[in-house]
Amino acid sequence: MMYHRHRRGGIFNSYRRKVLFGLMTKGSQVDFVEAPKAHIHEDETLDYWEDAFTKNKTELSALLLVFILFNNDGKISRTEYRQIKGFMKENMEHLGERVRLDLAGYMTNGLSDERFIDIFTQKKYTLQLFDQAKATIKPFFQNDGKTLLMMERLKEKLSPENSIY
Numbered sequence: 068m069m070y071h072r073h074r075r076g077g078i079f080n081s082y083r084r085k086v087l088f089g090l091m092t093k094g095s096q097v098d099f100v101e102a103p104k105a106h107i108h109e110d111e112t113l114d115y116w117e118d119a120f121t122k123n124k125t126e127l128s129a130l131l132l133v134f135i136l137f138n139n140d141g142k143i144s145r146t147e148y149r150q151i152k153g154f155m156k157e158n159m160e161h162l163g164e165r166v167r168l169d170l171a172g173y174m175t176n177g178l179s180d181e182r183f184i185d186i187f188t189q190k191k192y193t194l195q196l197f198d199q200a201k202a203t204i205k206p207f208f209q210n211d212g213k214t215l216l217m218m219e220r221l222k223e224k225l226s227p228e229n230s231i232y
Contacts, residue, residue: 125161127192127200129154132207133170134178134221135214143174150207180224187225197222 132154136147143151151174155162162170187197201218208214 122161123190123192124196124199124203125158126166126190127187127196128203129158129162129166129170130173130178130183130186131197131200131218131221132204133173134183135204135208135217137173137177138180138217139214141177148174154204154207180221183221184224194222194225197225 129151132151133143136151137143151170155167155170201222205215
């Protein structure tokens, strides 16, 4: 009689695939959509801009976090996956599904300097937003000189006087 060993996790037999699948399939927690309002008050306009700013800062922070963690040694370790997963769970309401899918792809395939700069210019992020995103993810690195230097070099490449466009 031949016994088959049960494979843990089915098609998701590795921890990384399981994490990526979880990040890609997490939908929003809201099951309904509010009807659009006819008149927007001044306070609501301010809230909209604050929400848009927070969304852009969170997206850039997540992108920068994946960039730094991948490029410090050419791979993302299990601990680094946990850090990214924790950051994404913490900021799930500000990260859209498309952004989560893109980040999952960057975690497996990597993110080069050129690709990061292309995304930065396509989304028309500013250097001030980059500084705020850097401050958001700085606690992950506990003042590690290597990662801070990587962020500064990336900022130099992003500055308009160094732009090739």
